Each structure stands twice: as C-alpha cells, then as structure tokens.
Amino acid sequence: xxxxxxxxxxxxxxxxxxxxxxxxxxxxxxxxxxxxxxxxxxxxxxxxxxxxxxxxxxxxxxxxxxxxxxxxxxxxxxxxxxxxxxxxxxxxxxxxxxxxxxxxxxxxxxxxxxxxxxxxxxxxxxxxxxxxxxxxxxxxxxxxxxxxxxxxxxxxxxxxxxxxxxxxxxxxxxxxxxxxxxxxxxxxxxxxxxxxxxxxxxxxxxxxxxxxxxxxxxxxxxxxxxxxxxxxxxxxxxxxxxxxxxxxxxxxxxxxxxxxxxxxxxxxxxxxxxxxxxxxxxxxx
Numbered sequence: 001x002x003x004x005x006x007x008x009x010x011x012x013x014x015x016x017x018x019x020x021x022x023x024x025x026x027x028x029x030x031x032x033x034x035x036x037x038x039x040x041x042x043x044x045x046x047x048x049x050x051x052x053x054x055x056x057x058x059x060x061x062x063x064x065x066x067x068x069x070x071x072x073x074x075x076x077x078x079x080x081x082x083x084x085x086x087x088x089x090x091x092x093x094x095x096x097x098x099x100x101x102x103x104x105x106x107x108x109x110x111x112x113x114x115x116x117x118x119x120x121x122x123x124x125x126x127x128x129x130x131x132x133x134x135x136x137x138x139x140x141x142x143x144x145x146x147x148x149x150x151x152x153x154x155x156x157x158x159x160x161x162x163x164x165x166x167x168x169x170x171x172x173x174x175x176x177x178x179x180x181x182x183x184x185x186x187x188x189x190x191x192x193x194x195x196x197x198x199x200x201x202x203x204x205x206x207x208x209x210x211x212x213x214x215x216x217x218x219x220x221x222x223x224x225x226x227x228x229x230x231x232x233x234x235x236x237x238x239x240x241x242x243x244x245x246x247x248x249x250x251x252x253x254x255x256x257x258x259x260x261x262x263x264x265x266x267x268x269x270x271x272x273x274x275x276x277x278x279x280x281x282x283x284x285x
Contacts, residue, residue, distance in 0.1 A: 001080070002085045003085045012092070016095060020064050074088065092131025120276070121145045124143065144162050174193070205271075206274055232267070
C-alpha cells in the first residue's frame with residue numbers, strides 16, 4: 001500500500017489570506033473505502049514542531065485542521081491492516097497585500113503608528129522569497145519580527161496571528177506610555193501618545209517633562225544619527241558634549257555593525273526609532 005496523493009515532496013502554498021487549504025492524503029486502491037486508518041502526522045520548521053494522530057473509517061484524511069497555522073515539512077504516516085505508508089510535503093506561505101494588512105490593522109482601534117513599524121521592520125512582508133517566515137539574526141520572526149516573548153509556532157507562520165501578537169505587545173507599550181504621560185494629571189496629545197508608544201516599542205521614553213513650559217517635550221539631550229533608523233547619542237556624556245551629528249557620525253559609524261558597548265558614545269534609542277518612522281513631531285518640541 002502507499003499514499004498516492006498528494007504527490008511526494010510537493011509544495012503546498014497557503015493563500016495570502018492566511019487560510020490553510022485542504023491537504024487530502026489518500027491511500028492506494030487496495031485499501032477498502034471504509035477501512036479504519038490511523039494517520040500519524042508531524043510538522044516541523046526550525047526549532048518548532050508539532051505532532052498528532054487522527055483515525056478515519058476511510059482511506060482519505062484531510063490534514064487542514066491539524067496543521068492550520070503551521071508550516072514547514074509535514075510528514076504523514078498511515079497505518080491499517082494492510083501495512084504502513086509515509087509521505088512528506090512542504091507547506092509554504094504567501095505574503096499578504098498591503099491592503100490586506102491595513103484592513104487587519106483597522107480592526108484594532110489602538111493600532112495608530114503600528115503600520116509604520118511593520119513597514120520599517122519588514123516592508124510589510126511576512127515571508128521571504130521561499131515562502132518561509134522572515135527571520136532575523138536575533139530570532140525575530142515574521143512581519144512584526146517578534147522576539148520577546150518568543151512567538152508560538154502559529155505566530156511565526158500566520159501573519160494575522162503574528163500581527164495580533166505584535167498588537168498585544170504594542171497595547172502594553174501604549175498603556176505604559178499613557179500612564180507615563182498622564183502622571184500627576186498631566187495632559188498630552190494623540191501624536192505624543194503615538195510617538196511615546198512607538199519609542200517604547202524599540203527602547204525607552206520619548207518625552208521628558210519641561211517645568212518651564214508646563215508641557216511634555218522630546219528629550220533634548222538625545223541627538224539622533226539621521227543616517228540610521230535608531231542610533232543616537234546621549235549629549236550629557238562628556239565624550240559627546242559639544243559635538244554635532246556630523247562629527248559624531250564620523251567617529252562612530254564604523255562601529256554600527258555590532259551592538260553598542262558600555263564604553264561607546266552611541267547607542268540605540270527609541271526616540272530615534274520613533275523619529276525615523278513618524279517624522280518630525282506635529283507640534284513644536
């Protein structure tokens with residue numbers, strides 16, 4: 001006996017809507033149409049894996065429900081009175097359109113600014129050219145480049161689940177930003193809340209309170225390297241004080257290919273990340 005469908009080692013694509021297709025496994029004709037079959041399945045990708053079993057009273061089984069939200073190499077083993085047969089196929093993904101992504105984001109009323117993050121992180125692409133979830137050197141996965149907390153298998157493969165997890169984390173950052181900006185009864189604008197939230201996605205606070213102006217202002221002691229997305233300098237440091245962006249860039253740019261160390265004058269700033277994504281503040285800082 002053997003599994004005659006799908007074709008061995010075939011590539012099965014998940015549509016851009018993140019809806020998993022039917023994947024029907026069928027045994028050869030010597031198996032009776034009503035014979036009981038136990039189907040064992042295992043799917044793995046990188047360090048992620050899942051397995052399970054299903055029992056049918058026929059020689060066909062659809063793996064759609066078992067592997068929904070998952071991708072990579074799927075191996076199915078069929079066992080019945082006639083013997084055992086196994087077959088493997090590959091599941092790959094299809095990138096959604098920008099319109100599909102924006103429509104999904106629109107379901108969350110507090111997603112302002114998150115589209116800019118997706119554009120910056122992955123150009124709004126969840127999969128690489130081979131239909132595998134995009135992965136960074138520090139194990140950031142998918143369209144949101146989820147790193148911490150470590151994403152689930154499904155959050156790596158379903159762009160919708162990846163965005164939902166990203167929005168949940170973004171909501172935590174937004175709540176922290178709102179609590180920070182509203183401390184002591186202080187007021188803030190929607191633009192300031194968005195900017196504070198985006199800054200915290202990649203680093204620390206964006207604003208400091210100006211007693212002289214009785215208002216939140218962009219931290220004036222952070223100078224950003226406009227040639228990068230999130231690198232800048234703390235101008236309170238003696239090694240940076242009195243120097244302009246051009247001088248500091250010339251001094252430090254060769255070091256940007258590695259993470260900053262405690263003795264470096266430059267570092268990653270959420271402030272610079274927010275400015276890079278959102279542009280200049282709408283109000284004077």
